Amino acid sequence: MEDLHATVTGRLRRIDQRYTTGRRALVEVLAEAGRPVTIGEIVAGGRVPAQSTAYRNLAVLEQAGVVRRVQGHDEFSRYELAEDLTGHHHHMVCVTCGAVEDFTMPSGVERNLARVIEAVSAGSGFKPEGHRLDLLGTCAECV
Amino acid sequence: MEDLHATVTGRLRRIDQRYTTGRRALVEVLAEAGRPVTIGEIVAGGRVPAQSTAYRNLAVLEQAGVVRRVQGHDEFSRYELAEDLTGHHHHMVCVTCGAVEDFTMPSGVERNLARVIEAVSAGSGFKPEGHRLDLLGTCAECV
DNA sequence: ACTTGAAATGAGAACCATCCTCATTCTATG
DNA sequence: CATAGAATGAGGATGGTTCTCATTTCAAGT
Numbered sequence: 146m147e148d149l150h151a152t153v154t155g156r157l158r159r160i161d162q163r164y165t166t167g168r169r170a171l172v173e174v175l176a177e178a179g180r181p182v183t184i185g186e187i188v189a190g191g192r193v194p195a196q197s198t199a200y201r202n203l204a205v206l207e208q209a210g211v212v213r214r215v216q217g218h219d220e221f222s223r224y225e226l227a228e229d230l231t232g233h234h235h236h237m238v239c240v241t242c243g244a245v246e247d248f249t250m251p252s253g254v255e256r257n258l259a260r261v262i263e264a265v266s267a268g269s270g271f272k273p274e275g276h277r278l279d280l281l282g283t284c285a286e287c288v
Numbered sequence: 289m290e291d292l293h294a295t296v297t298g299r300l301r302r303i304d305q306r307y308t309t310g311r312r313a314l315v316e317v318l319a320e321a322g323r324p325v326t327i328g329e330i331v332a333g334g335r336v337p338a339q340s341t342a343y344r345n346l347a348v349l350e351q352a353g354v355v356r357r358v359q360g361h362d363e364f365s366r367y368e369l370a371e372d373l374t375g376h377h378h379h380m381v382c383v384t385c386g387a388v389e390d391f392t393m394p395s396g397v398e399r400n401l402a403r404v405i406e407a408v409s410a411g412s413g414f415k416p417e418g419h420r421l422d423l424l425g426t427c428a429e430c431v
Numbered sequence: 432a433c434t435t436g437a438a439a440t441g442a443g444a445a446c447c448a449t450c451c452t453c454a455t456t457c458t459a460t461g
Numbered sequence: 462c463a464t465a466g467a468a469t470g471a472g473g474a475t476g477g478t479t480c481t482c483a484t485t486t487c488a489a490g491t
Binding site: 306307308327339340343346363364365404 | 441445447448449450451458
């Protein structure tokens with residue numbers, strides 16, 4: 146966790162932003178969640194008091210490359226730590242309640258996928274910078 | 289195109305909805321686009337006059353299993369024909385302008401991916417119903 | 432420690448894509 | 462042709478997200 150804070154400090158400094166107590170709390174909430182969380186969940190946790198500040202700081206942290214915004218299957222945005230902080234992963238998205246959980250694939254499959262993506266975009270004029278693979282289905286809660 | 293209209297007629301009838309001229313125009317716009325389009329693009333085309341009707345009819349067509357809603361990388365929703373009408377495909381999403389283009393992968397890769405997805409979700413309590421794979425990057429226009 | 436200027440915060444207002452309302456128009460059916 | 466019910470379109474309402482601005486906090490120099 147201290148390593149994480151040190152990394153975030155550096156990335157914020159790079160865009161002339163301070164790592165305040167409130168922003169540390171936000172990063173800790175995201176780190177402890179282990180899955181993408183909504184603004185509602187973040188504020189309901191009690192450690193991040195104001196919704197407007199949460200939105201603003203998530204935008205700052207996104208610009209710093211610390212946070213990534215995730216679209217699930219409902220009307221709420223969700224936020225998680227950037228992949229280079231948590232490791233490359235994908236999402237299982239419940240189409241009923243909107244909940245999002247992380248999952249990972251064997252690295253062989255990932256390498257294979259990366260190779261195919263490279264080949265597909267080669268002649269298209271599109272310059273790929275990353276990919277997202279989401280499973281859509283029903284989570285255990287919603288059976 | 290006539291086959292398409294016949295199929296849509298059937299699917300709408302199944303949920304007690306009519307296939308009106310306006311809805312036919314909407315389906316034709318989506319079919320001709322060949323990529324997910326925004327409400328703005330649909331209305332700007334001139335064949336679908338009212339924005340509110342476009343939204344309502346897209347919702348009806350989505351319920352009928354004719355249309356799928358796609359989230360890109362900007363604040364606009366995009367709409368395309370359902371995969372069983374156009375074939376399974378994925379999206380290249382421009383992170384700069386938000387444009388979305390279709391692409392397909394070799395069927396061997398798809399089968400492989402499906403197998404891995406099955407294995408991953410097997411012990412998780414999550415029941416997968418589909419997947420979406422998006423390439424994020426920069427399109428030819430945005431260089 | 433004290434001061435000071437600039438950045439961060441929080442409460443509420445503003446924004447805008449999307450959805451809803453309702454009076455009017457269309458359409459399938461007898 | 463008549464009629465009842467559905468579809469349409471213009472504008473209003475909704476709500477997640479963003480912006481505003483007065484207040485508070487922070488970092489750096491003295």
